[in-house]
Amino acid sequence: MNRDLVTIKGGNDGFRILVDSSATMEEIEAEIKKKLETNPGFFPKGTKFELEVADLDRSVKKGIDELLQEHGFGINKSTKKDKRAFPADNAASSKNVQPEANPVQEMMVLNRTIRGGEEISSQSSILICGNVNPGAQVIAGGSIDIRGTCRGMVHAGAWGDANAVIIADRLMPTQIRIANMIARSPDTMEKSDFAERAFIRDGQIVIEPIER
Amino acid sequence: MSEVIVITSGKGGVGKSTTTANLGVGLAMRGKKVVLIDTDTGLRNLDLLLGLENRIMYDLVDVIEGRVEIKKALVRHKKYENLQLLPTSQVKDKSAVNPADLMALCDELRKEYDYVLIDCPAGIEQGFQTAIAGADTAIVVTMPEVSAVRDADKIIGELGRSEKDNIKLIINRIRPAMVDSGEMMDMDDINDILAIKCIGQVPDDIKVVTSANRGEPVVGDSDSQAGRAYANIVGRIMGEDIPFMKFEKQGFFDKLKKAFGM
């Protein structure tokens, strides 16, 4: 499979767009469009992206800016790279960008109840010490671990990582998504008394009890 | 030390005004100086529940707009001298009052009263933001049904975002028989989801309605289960450690019949 020409990464301080310098403007445009449109609503309106621009053409930069603005986003003009936030990328940005080889290793940690109507998302894995309530959404690029009861919607591996897992002390969500697979809860759900893990096996989401 | 408490819910009709009236009367019965502020320009208002409709001269908007002093607008309760009501306007626009106005008003009332209770409108719009502005504590009222609990959950999230962190829960209109048969959510599930301190469980009780129609909140009636439940909440607000009561699942007559082998 082809390496991605365009990668969008997220951290606590916002999103960054990494572009392979060998890509043409048409390819870049198509890729960014696809990324923005396959996850509508994922990026909050008005999001400012940082552009990894080291060896990019001015005209390409301008093209990307215009494309983002069409979608209601923008480029953070005062691009200042915070290396501490993305330690795994130091090597990558100096050479040709190879994000796949350097996955972001951070984890978002939340010590509270995620209530209905709230949407939590991170490109990294997410650890929640508290319940995820009905009507709440948790979306992670990596795995999701809930030390509490999960009654909301959870999506792990949201950008395609089929190895991501979802773990909860009591797993009773309305819906589980891993990568591009969706599992709906049964219409009547009994309370589970043990922690469970959801993951993909043989092209299907399976749930099994675990000890912890 | 005085305390400003807002009574809120998200979903409408779950018992905010009923709770405000009962806690107000209950606290006054225990000798506290209490003022109730009605911020909901709705239909079923606090003045009716307290039997004070015919004594209203001025309202909250008159006070905020400086037409009259607070003292003149307050309506004294017939029976409990230390209970006062600041009624809502029946005609003026809700947007006549903003959060800063209400905050200033609460701070003024704090000086003279032990408790200021604010009856909040349903929803999370401007009226809600105004009502919670001056409060130290929020009481969230809910019912044992899925939609009411979801709305309570959202309201709790909203209160957190407005930096109101002292939040208590009252579960109203519980029908023990339905909880037992699984038709109503049980208390443990509700507490697990909402994850805030529960200070009251009030059964569904016809006496709540009949006493409201008389303008005498049920908290004064020790023959009523709901009345006793409200009295317990009053005690908990005053810092007493009172265990939750067990509800009688059968009516009194069912029990008598059993006793007589009928």
Ligand SMILES: Nc1ncnc2c1ncn2[C@@H]1O[C@H](COP(=O)(O)OP(=O)(O)OP(=O)(O)O)[C@@H](O)[C@H]1O
């Ligand atoms: N514990 C109870 N048992 C029986 N009836 C009750 C109980 N609590 C409230 N009610 C009834 O439910 C109805 C709604 O109550 P109330 O007006 O207090 O709700 P509210 O939350 O203030 O409504 P709104 O959102 O319209 O302001 C009233 O008719 C009231 O008498």
Ligand SMILES: [Mg+2]
């Ligand atoms: Mg009301």
